[in-house]
Amino acid sequence: xxxxxxxxFDVGHEIALLTRGNNSIGGVACFIGLVRDLAxxxxxGAMTLxxxxxxxxRELARxxxxxxxxxxxxxxxxxxxxxxxxxxxxxIVLVAxxxxxxxxxxxxxxxxxxxxxxxxxxxxQEETPEGxxxxxxxxxxxDAAKRWxxx
Amino acid sequence: xxxxIRMKLLYFAWIRSKIGVAEEHLDLPSxxxxxxxxxAWLKARxxxxxDALASPKALRVAVNQTYVGWDHPVRxxxxxxxxxxxxGG
Numbered sequence: 204x205x206x207x208x209x210x211x212f213d214v215g216h217e218i219a220l221l222t223r224g225n226n227s228i229g230g231v232a233c234f235i236g237l238v239r240d241l242a243x244x245x246x247x248g249a250m251t252l253x254x255x256x257x258x259x260x261r262e263l264a265r266x267x268x269x270x271x272x273x274x275x276x277x278x279x280x281x282x283x284x285x286x287x288x289x290x291x292x293x294x295i296v297l298v299a300x301x302x303x304x305x306x307x308x309x310x311x312x313x314x315x316x317x318x319x320x321x322x323x324x325x326x327x328q329e330e331t332p333e334g335x336x337x338x339x340x341x342x343x344x345x346d347a348a349k350r351w352x353x354x
Numbered sequence: 355x356x357x358x359i360r361m362k363l364l365y366f367a368w369i370r371s372k373i374g375v376a377e378e379h380l381d382l383p384s385x386x387x388x389x390x391x392x393x394a395w396l397k398a399r400x401x402x403x404x405d406a407l408a409s410p411k412a413l414r415v416a417v418n419q420t421y422v423g424w425d426h427p428v429r430x431x432x433x434x435x436x437x438x439x440x441x442g443g
Contacts, residue, residue: 236443252442255366255435258419284442296443316443324416324435325442326367337368340439 204280205263207254209287212297221279222301228278232308233299234316240291242338248330250338252286252295255324259284266318270300273314276307282315284325314351321348360430363396365406366437369413372406382428389415390424392434412438 204221206212214235222228240247263282271277279301289295298315302308327338360381365373386395393413397404407413415422416435428434 253367254442255364255416255419255437258416258435261419320443321440322421323442324366324437324440326438327441328367337371337438338441340441344443 204282205260205267206281206283207256207259207263208283208285211285211294212283214294214297217281217283217297218299221281221299225278225301227303228301229303230305230308231299231301232305232312233297234312235294236296236316238289238291238293238295242329242331245329245331247291248332249288249290250327250329251288253326253328254284254286258324262323263319266315266322269318270311270315274300274302274307274311276302276304277311278302280311280315282319284319284323286325317344317347317351320344361428362433364433364435366435369406369436369438373402386428388424388428389417389422389426389434392428393424393436396436407436414439 214233218231218233222231238250263284267280267282270280277300281297281299283297285295296319298312298319300308300311300315321344328335329338360379363378363380365376370376382392382395386392393407397407414437415426417426417428418433419435
């Protein structure tokens with residue numbers, strides 16, 4: 204399941220919904236991304252997440268399909284990604300994967316986070332004391348995504 | 355008679371800021387047939403475009419909401435988005 208929204212989400216509620224009615228699930232792995240108050244040495248007041256409506260949902264669905272193809276043991280998954288203006292400490296993204304045993308859930312969750320960071324069309328603009336600035340892509344994110352490349 | 359191609363162009367993040375608009379519909383010359391040709395043609399439209407699109411490494415392109423390479427064809431009615439590397443998550 205994919206959701207892109209400006210509103211916050213309740214992690215406990217989302218996980219309860221994800222697993223409800225499926226007692227074959229033995230574990231849920233989840234990642235929650237938060238807004239930091241520092242980027243390097245720079246203090247961040249707030250940030251605004253811009254995205255590409257339409258392509259964002261398509262790309263997240265494509266990434267989720269790929270995870271479910273690679274880890275057939277994952278029986279339920281959820282990506283919730285926020286956009287708009289966020290403050291330090293706010294939740295940005297939730298990725299959750301559920302399976303009978305933990306290995307598939309952990310791996311699929313890490314795969315989804317790595318791929319969405321390099322493929323989903325979101326851009327962060329940070330507010331600093333010197334003015335607004337666009338966050339530059341981090342080569343470490345590309346390296347993290349590459350470890351899942353099989354060919 | 356020259357037949358023009360009309361398409362929807364979308365710009366995001368600092369590419370949008372530099373060009374100064376988020377979306378535009380342009381009639382393109384018939385000799386623009388692929389992404390590389392489109393970017394070259396846009397860069398020649400003015401200094402804002404030339405600045406925004408100066409670095410090919412900092413440019414990602416999606417045609418009809420799917421990532422494509424520089425040799426991908428562009429056609430009438432396509433939705434073409436130009437944006438920098440993504441920074442979500």
